[in-house]
Amino acid sequence: MKNVMGIINNAQKEDFMRELTEIRSLASIPFGCRYRLIDFPLSNLVNSGVTNVGILLENKYRSLMDHIGPGKVWDLDRKRDGLFILPPAQVYGDNRFYKGDIENFYSNIDYIHRSSQDYVIISTPYMVCNLDYREIVKAHKESGADITLVYKQMPTLEDKSTCSILKTDKNNRVTELKVNSDLKNYDKVSLNKFVMKKELLLEIIDECVSMGRWDFIKDGIIGNLDRLNIHGYPFSGALGIINSIKSYYKFNLKLLNPEIWKDIFMTKTIYTKSKDEPPTQFTAVSKVKNVLAANGCIVKGHVENSLLFRGVKIEKGAVVKNSILMQKSTVGQNSRLNNVILDKNVVITPEKVLRGEENFPTIIKKNVVI
Amino acid sequence: MKNVMGIINNAQKEDFMRELTEIRSLASIPFGCRYRLIDFPLSNLVNSGVTNVGILLENKYRSLMDHIGPGKVWDLDRKRDGLFILPPAQVYGDNRFYKGDIENFYSNIDYIHRSSQDYVIISTPYMVCNLDYREIVKAHKESGADITLVYKQMPTLEDKSTCSILKTDKNNRVTELKVNSDLKNYDKVSLNKFVMKKELLLEIIDECVSMGRWDFIKDGIIGNLDRLNIHGYPFSGALGIINSIKSYYKFNLKLLNPEIWKDIFMTKTIYTKSKDEPPTQFTAVSKVKNVLAANGCIVKGHVENSLLFRGVKIEKGAVVKNSILMQKSTVGQNSRLNNVILDKNVVITPEKVLRGEENFPTIIKKNVVI
């Protein structure tokens, strides 16, 4: 895979998850007790032997840069190749209006040009899975396709926003591709992961720019569906599509199924920035059932069906059910939480009761004290 | 100096050097054969024992990020403290208009707040010198001043733009401070390096923002001249004020004076990203007089009174005088250059003649072939 580079396209609108993305980019949303979304596409690439990865950024990326740092965790702190942070387009000119992600590709075209690899994988942070691109690249080369698109057969879709659905013919060639549409009559969802020759990507960018079209998927891929041979590659592992609060919440809780968390976390190692947290402590009065927990937590209460991020504290008598508690949040004595998402550093003082709905979890924003 | 943090303010207008800053930020302008401007403020801070440095960025900063990387060269790749890239303000909101550098301070105020240090040094990349802040911080504490401003006594100023000039009373308290003004009646120029308590900086930012004022020096410093005790600290080493093409050109050539280059390069080590270049090769027909040269050059021609950056090639019969040749530029056989600046990767084909004026050097832009 020395001849394949990766681009993680984080230059996307993320309004669909406003409560969690107000203070951070989509890519740095905390996920699965210890991770952030970016960890998955980045680890997938690295695990497949890709050593040149560019991350297209749009905005609010300081937390992302803090998280990724020089890429040491992913072994991408290299003299040649390695990790490249590709800043947004608009800062190159004063006060221009943002047109779309093609602009980000275009303003970083130098990086793509001068990379020595002939193939490129384009990925996105909001499709969480654990896959090996080696097979996909091999299939791409064997098929002779111009573009290979990874898809998954799915009966239903939690939320259609940002998703592309598709139909393929009997040779697995993509015949239809639609964005933001219902699954009706379709049962395949694009993972928005593409393999193509670098030359083709450059051509697509160039063409889009010259015609004033700025959406990579709509204009660059769908717009070329007739002209190019786009091949579908079926993926059968677990997939989390993180495109709404509801889907975020549901898929996190789905992780409590050992089959799913083993697939997502352990098919290959998922790397993330570590924090020197001691083990999680359970006391003589703690009661835990069906829980995923990061390190550094102190659990004195009752936790069921929930995810605890790093350094969460649950005091005596507190009861937490069906909830996601992000880093360093605290639940005070005898408080009760059900269907709740606590963002980082939230403090629930003693004797409080918070209750959301299964399809509409209550979200408490970062640093709030209740 | 564990209790002092550094902020390098690279959020400044840089139109005054358009020919060199079109493709890069002021901070990443090549300087002195091997360096970029940012190397000087960064090395000065590190050499003074500061281990927490934030770099405020405005735009075109990819080359800067490539150059700095994780800060390993400056030993700032640390788990605690270290180097922080502070991205510009406008990307936090969509398509806003840039107001001034206070906005950059403000949008990174979290970083300043959570840093553990009590004192802060604010510096800028366009004042090139080699100084030790330890004495200055000591003097600051002893004087009891609110702010200490470093200045240099100078009889003339190559170019007044972006410069602040000042008067001090007999106790070295700053009594007058003006931006972009002639030196007439003044003989002290501010290095735009300030020492103050972090609390005061936060107060100044807060005040400026609340009053809708956005220029750190004009509003934050000069605007507080009456209210605060601003103390001057005289600096007597060599100083390069890089605020115009002319001053850039002249100061680079001034480096050929051993007293100046020793002061600038060797008072303390200036760190920069290294490139694995072999030694510079001089052939049997080369002729060199009064030259500073980086590694990796191949010199077959005649070079006098000039600076050669990394990997420059000068072919047989070529004559280069009073010129600055940036990285990987090439001068073909029998070509003649005088008072010329070649940006990176410029190729001068054989038998060409380029001649600028002493006060108006000819500049050839990056990648141009002549």
Next chain:
Amino acid sequence: MPGKEIIAMLLAGGKGTRLGVMTDKLAKPAIPFGGEFRLIDFPLSNCANSGIDTVGVMTQYEPLVLNSYIGNGSSWDLDRQNGGVIVLPPYLDRKRGANWYSGTANAIYQNIDYIETYDPEFVLVLSGDHIYKMDYSLMLKYHKEKNADVSIAVMEVPWEDTNRFGIMNTDKDDRIKEFLEKPEDAESNLASMGIYIFSWKYLKEYLVEDTRNPDSSGDFGKNIIPMMLEDKLSIYAYRFNGYWKDVGTIESYWSAHMDLLEENSELDLYDRDWIISSVNPHLPPIYISPDGDVIHSLVNKGSQIYGKVEDSVIFFDTIIEKDAIVKESIILPNVTIGKGSYINKAVICQDVTIGPNCKISYGTDEHNKITVIGEGKEIPEGTTIDTGFELE
């Protein structure tokens, strides 16, 4: 290269034979501790937290594990351009020939060249096998205030234990007058913690002199400190009051872990102002199944609990199968405890697989001994192992 005011020299050479099978394949400083750490994490983190950024680690037993664990030191922020942590093995000298480290002082003597690279004013000497959190910069401050030539960290031990320690007799100002190794009738209960600050010029002089003496065992406690006391050097005791434990035996190793389970453990590992760092393996979160139960225990990431865990410390990457019961035990990394097995008062070393329905340390508990299962063992289904057994 600018010099350093102080550098640390960490003695990581201990064979640790009293830890039995645990140190069969590991140097003692590499032994796992507290669900997350190795012993050497404590002095290394203490150095980093105290602002000491240059640490030489002297080792000659099984250096590979320690070497690859320490790596470039970035886990402790000790990957510095000038300084940082480095492992110092013995080497062949063309003039002196082959030299293994014969004693604690001799190890430092052989690394005089390394020390001199940094031209330090002070040298902090540490050992790699004690559990404690200590700010060495306060000890250095004390050393300078007392204008001492040597400072030795000491703590009060119970009078009945004085015959197990190196005991300092001091004057009113805490200047050390006498140093006694394991005295029968101690006059003082100030025990040496094996932490020294030396003014380098004196230490160097005595190291060189000690090496000339063929009868010396090249040891700080036996040779260097007594010589210095004889010469009336100014040696001060620096009193330390926090948690400190030498986990030199299986019993003390086990009880140090039980200490950690207390809600307000004296050794607070959750204190974010004095973080003990370690090399973090990349592992998924802890999983506790709907049938799992964890009470009064520490559990580390990567572990899957389908059974019951009580009063125990579970390191990372361990599987406790359904209906298994783990009590008052320490389970090191990458262990599987089979279905229905019962583990009580045991230390299960790395990479052990215990089959289903085993009973370890089950039965009479009268001699109250801890069972140890050595690294990599596979215990077949239905095995019963008696209390106090050490399975190599």
Next chain:
Amino acid sequence: MPGKEIIAMLLAGGKGTRLGVMTDKLAKPAIPFGGEFRLIDFPLSNCANSGIDTVGVMTQYEPLVLNSYIGNGSSWDLDRQNGGVIVLPPYLDRKRGANWYSGTANAIYQNIDYIETYDPEFVLVLSGDHIYKMDYSLMLKYHKEKNADVSIAVMEVPWEDTNRFGIMNTDKDDRIKEFLEKPEDAESNLASMGIYIFSWKYLKEYLVEDTRNPDSSGDFGKNIIPMMLEDKLSIYAYRFNGYWKDVGTIESYWSAHMDLLEENSELDLYDRDWIISSVNPHLPPIYISPDGDVIHSLVNKGSQIYGKVEDSVIFFDTIIEKDAIVKESIILPNVTIGKGSYINKAVICQDVTIGPNCKISYGTDEHNKITVIGEGKEIPEGTTIDTGFELE
């Protein structure tokens, strides 16, 4: 941790006694070369450029310089999370006791544990003291194509030199039939370059067997390869045509430098597709004063030329004072050549100060010997040193 297809084991143990005073304080692989490098930069850069990211460096002489030079390996991009470069010193084994490396093969035998960590299919064995650029991945491809058990890199040497090398007799297919150490009447001029690829399962077997033989000197050329040939293993010669030089003597060290000065030197250090990396000291640009003159020479950063330099290689941080003349010489880092001094055909080692008006290697040139001034010497004003002198 995933395994590696191939890892490299670099023998950096050479005492290099034929290099005289140059190796007094340096292991041979640490010797400066080419104005910028140390010898070990060549194999390390070759590994990185060939995609081999795991290198064990075995050393037992003066490891401190090599250890701190290699650091965490980031200079060669060998600071990898899984693999990277590591220095492997000898160590005390509780069962086998003290073991210094007795020979090239024995050094690898003692590091079997390290090698097995990576579960490699192939092991590339290199030495740290040759100057060449070679893509080991092509050699590996050859090794696999030939389905060989061992491949040995060879080059044709002049027939008159065959008695100085290990010579391979091969069949038409380049399979090695015979290996002769420094034969008097060679049948072939294919000389071993000391670069081997072994299929690890075979190498391991022979290393273990060789160790059982008390008469073996534990050497590849003397013991392992002959044993393998006897057992009819499939051993192939891999022909290499580029520049390769063993700089084992002062003369060859000097002439390798003179080679570099050629405009189209066979060893192209300016090739950006095969960069030889090194640890870069932070130094200002080269300065050539209005009176300075540099002809047909290599000069490195940090050097200041006020005098005249001709046909020479000047390492970094050196000052050639006004009116000084340096001819056909190699000036190692941090040297000062005083005003009016004349240096001809000399190697001036690191940190030497030559006072004003000295004459080094001046006078009759009949025996044509190179003068060497050893590390750190101070030559007082007006000294004359004869041709061929070695000043320790």
